[in-house]
Amino acid sequence: MSPDEQFGQAMPEAMDHAARQFAPHSPDLVQRATLRGRRLRRTRRAQLGAVTVIALGGTVLGLNQLTPATSPTSGRPSAPPSPTYRPPVYSPPTVPRSGSLYEQFAALLPERGHSTEVESSGSFTDGRLSGIVRSRLVFYDGHGGTTVTLNVKDPDPLAPASPLDCPPVGEECGTLPDGTQVVAGRFTPGNGLVKAGVQVLRPDGRLVDILEYNTDDLIVGGGNLPLAEPALSLDELTAVALSPHWEK
Amino acid sequence: MGETPADYLEFAHARSGQLFRTACLLTGDWHLAEDLVQETLAKMYRSWHRIDRTESPVAFAHTVLVRTFISYRRLRRSGERPSGRLPESTARTDDPALRLTLIDGLAQLGAKDRAVLVLRYWDDQSVEDTAHILRISTGTVRTRSFRALQRLRQVLGHDFAELARL
Numbered sequence: 001m002s003p004d005e006q007f008g009q010a011m012p013e014a015m016d017h018a019a020r021q022f023a024p025h026s027p028d029l030v031q032r033a034t035l036r037g038r039r040l041r042r043t044r045r046a047q048l049g050a051v052t053v054i055a056l057g058g059t060v061l062g063l064n065q066l067t068p069a070t071s072p073t074s075g076r077p078s079a080p081p082s083p084t085y086r087p088p089v090y091s092p093p094t095v096p097r098s099g100s101l102y103e104q105f106a107a108l109l110p111e112r113g114h115s116t117e118v119e120s121s122g123s124f125t126d127g128r129l130s131g132i133v134r135s136r137l138v139f140y141d142g143h144g145g146t147t148v149t150l151n152v153k154d155p156d157p158l159a160p161a162s163p164l165d166c167p168p169v170g171e172e173c174g175t176l177p178d179g180t181q182v183v184a185g186r187f188t189p190g191n192g193l194v195k196a197g198v199q200v201l202r203p204d205g206r207l208v209d210i211l212e213y214n215t216d217d218l219i220v221g222g223g224n225l226p227l228a229e230p231a232l233s234l235d236e237l238t239a240v241a242l243s244p245h246w247e248k
Numbered sequence: 249m250g251e252t253p254a255d256y257l258e259f260a261h262a263r264s265g266q267l268f269r270t271a272c273l274l275t276g277d278w279h280l281a282e283d284l285v286q287e288t289l290a291k292m293y294r295s296w297h298r299i300d301r302t303e304s305p306v307a308f309a310h311t312v313l314v315r316t317f318i319s320y321r322r323l324r325r326s327g328e329r330p331s332g333r334l335p336e337s338t339a340r341t342d343d344p345a346l347r348l349t350l351i352d353g354l355a356q357l358g359a360k361d362r363a364v365l366v367l368r369y370w371d372d373q374s375v376e377d378t379a380h381i382l383r384i385s386t387g388t389v390r391t392r393s394f395r396a397l398q399r400l401r402q403v404l405g406h407d408f409a410e411l412a413r414l
Contacts, residue, residue, distance in 0.1 A: 007401050011369040018350040019269035019370065025282055029268070030260040033286045034252050037293025136279065149279070 026195075028187060087176075088239035097245060098125045105135045105150050108240045113141035113231060115148075127248040129154055138216040139231050145216025146231035152246055155205035172234075176242075179203035184238050192226045196234050200241040204248055208241045256296045259305055260289050267313055273366045274317045274359075276351045284320065288313040310371060311381045314363050318382070353403045360384075361396035368393055 026032075095107040101124050106115040115137045122131030133152040138145040172184045184198040197211040215226040264285060271281035271288075291312050292299070299305050354362050363382060367373040368389075375393075379386045 004397065004401070008369070008397055011365070011397070012372070014350055015273055015366070015370040019273050022269070022272040022278055022281070025264060025268040025285065029282060029286060030257065030264055030289060033260065033264075033289030034257070034293055036286060036290035037296075040290055040294040 026193070028195075088235045088242065090233070090236045090239040092240050092243045092245070095245065097127065101133060101135045101150075102137060104245070105240075106137060108243055108245060109139060109148075109232065110236055113139050115139050118147070124152060124246075127246075139212075140216075141231040143231065144227045146212050146214055146227065147216055148210065148212040148232060148237075150240075151207075151209040153207045153209070154248075155207075180242070182238060182242065184234050186234055194226070194228075194230055196230050196232075196237060198234065198237045198241045200238075200246075202247070206246065206248060208246045210237045210241050212237065252293075253296055256293060259309075260292070263306060263309060264289065267309060270310070270313060270366060270371060271317070273351075273354065273370055274314070274362060276355050280320075284313060284317055287316050291316070307377070310367075310373075314367065314381050315383075318359050318363060349404060353400045356403045357396055357399060361392055361399070364389060364392045365396050365400070 090110065092108040095104055097104065100120070101122065102115075102117040102120045104124060106117075109115060118136040118138060120135040122129065122133035124130075124133055129152060134150065136147065136149045139148050140146075172182075174182050176182065180203060181201040182198065184196075186194065186196045188194055192214075194214040195211065197209070200208045202208075212230045212232055213226075214228070214230040267285045267288060268281055271284040272278065275281050275284060288309060292305070292309055299308055354365070357365070360382060364378060367378045367381060368375075373381070375386050375389050379389045382389070384392075
């Protein structure tokens with residue numbers, strides 16, 4: 001048997017072994033996918049509705065009046081979350097709106113800890129986004145590490161922003177006077193994990209999403225035990241997501 | 249989840265583990281794999297009422313997963329900044345040598361080449377099904393598979409001897 005054939009024959013078992021080295025997915029993966037699926041379905045329905053209106057001879061103005069919640073030009077939601085939201089206490093510093101995305105993100109976090117970059121993509125320069133704007137870091141506060149991921153997205157003109165979901169349990173929702181929506185929540189998906197996240201949807205459709213887990217084990221390995229709580233409070237995450245730093 | 253179809257939930261819970269492991273091999277990154285499976289299942293949810301359950305939703309899910317991965321990679325190529333870090337650092341560490349070897353090798357391949365190998369050798373898909381999923385010809389699948397295996401063997405070098413002795 002040639003080396004190539006040997007190689008091919010060993011591949012299935014080797015792949016099986018390699019795949020099993022990864023930790024299992026989060027217990028709430030299906031739940032998150034379902035919520036996302038509902039949002040996609042709503043967007044599709046809105047698009048189909050828009051196509052129907054156009055087919056019937058509706059004007060762009062008429063379309064906006066019929067579907068203000070999903071207008072591609074505003075991205076502004078029409079159904080605000082329930083008003084249980086409390087503004088954050090933490091006030092992030094003002095930092096330069098250019099340079100490395102990771103450095104901008106890390107500089108907005110509280111000074112009591114330090115950060116290490118895991119990976120970043122895209123760029124953020126004076127409010128302009130380029131590529132997939134995402135930065136993941138580990139924040140250490142002296143007790144352990146917390147994995148924190150930032151995503152900043154603008155609405156796709158072909159898939160306008162939907163209002164944020166506000167599930168009835170475990171989340172805090174609200175709408176600021178300028179129309180910015182905030183959904184923040186803390187969850188315990190199991191295995192000692194605590195997950196906290198905040199989503200901020202600005203009136204112009206820009207979405208800032210920050211998610212943290214109470215462990216750095218998924219990143220650096222080594223079997224570090226999770227912290228009792230993530231190092232960054234929900235208040236701090238919310239303040240960073242709401243920071244004018246991320247405005248257009 | 250009251251309005252969620254029960255058969256969708258059953259399907260998602262039953263298949264998420266396998267989809268996730270496939271996504272791990274494709275992306276080499278635990279977090280990206282989660283994102284990929286989340287997007288795949290979300291797209292399945294969106295289209296659930298239109299998916300023909302007499303055919304295989306499993307095959308459909310794999311098609312969505314791989315095509316989403318290819319489009320992710322296309323997007324990331326235009327915007328990502330090299331970090332000089334290995335993406336598989338999120339994996340569990342009970343057998344790091346092996347994990348780094350194979351996942352590292354796969355990471356050296358282009359997205360479609362990686363997808364061809366994962367579909368053929370992990371998902372056990374036929375050449376025809378692989379061609380359908382990737383929207384390429386069967387001849388291209390064979391060529392890509394052959395070249396990708398050669399490239400992988402080249403990259404892994406002597407490490408593959410360990411791999412083959414599993």
